[in-house]
Amino acid sequence: MKKVSFAEFGGPDVLRLTDAEEPHAGPGRIRIAVRAAGVNPVDWRIREGQVLGAHPVELPAGVGLDAAGVVDEVGEGVEGIEVGDHVFGEGSSTYAEFAVLSVWARMPEGLTYEEAAGYPSVVETALRIVREAGVRPGQTLLVSGASGGVGSAVLQIARDRGITVIxxxxxANQEYLRSLGALATTYGEGWAERVRQLGRVDAALDLAGSGVIRELVELTGDPGKVVSIADLDAPKLGVRFSGVAGSVPDALAEAAALIARGRLHIPVEKSYTLAEAAAAHIDSQAGHTRGRRVIVV
Structure with missing residues (x-):
């Protein structure tokens, strides 16, 4: 089978499309014929060797955590899923023609494979950081870097919970944020004052790692009300860096319920082939995403 892998840590140029042996579903796992794989910032952080504590890597290594596809092997002890079912979930080395998933759920009706592949890590992260920020219905949450996949999910989850979002x-993405129910403003010089003009901030999320932690602390008045998923130096300012996943099965179940109710939709901004994985990482690292990027197999 074809698989994207890397034999050394480094930039996008270390990624190679190789011929590899097919993986197989062990106990408690399923294998899917991958139709699409989500492209997440953690993918290139793993490729660069940034997050070895949370994601140990044995080289050469595959790439990708999220995928959607068709079940073609069911491991021992797995119940409630059969060969031929359409699922989305998390596993390992998902930039490939076949991948083993450790967590999965049936794809909600009406979703394409490309759309479904963009949800697992994104929704788990969004649910986790909203919880960690301690924001409650009736309060206001500031989201810095809100137009990407996690931001898109946060905005919709917060709206569903009665939380106001700035x-x-x-x-170029102002109208997109407004379409998701947010009060929108641009970043850049004077951004913190523009936020103040929109209202009080009870909690804040840093999704872009653009050096805004000090301002977020000032806006909330409490570093304990700020959570970052992108600035590894955030703890130096007393801010939580959230990098350890919570319950992915619960996140997938909540995502499926929100999608079914029409309360969550994350658009796919751009699709890539397996051979274009390096380009997908370059674009992901550049930011400015509206929604999700995915690899189509």
């Missing part, structure tokens, strides 16, 4: 993004 989102920052580039000029």
């Amino acid at each position: 989102g920052t993004a580039g000029a």
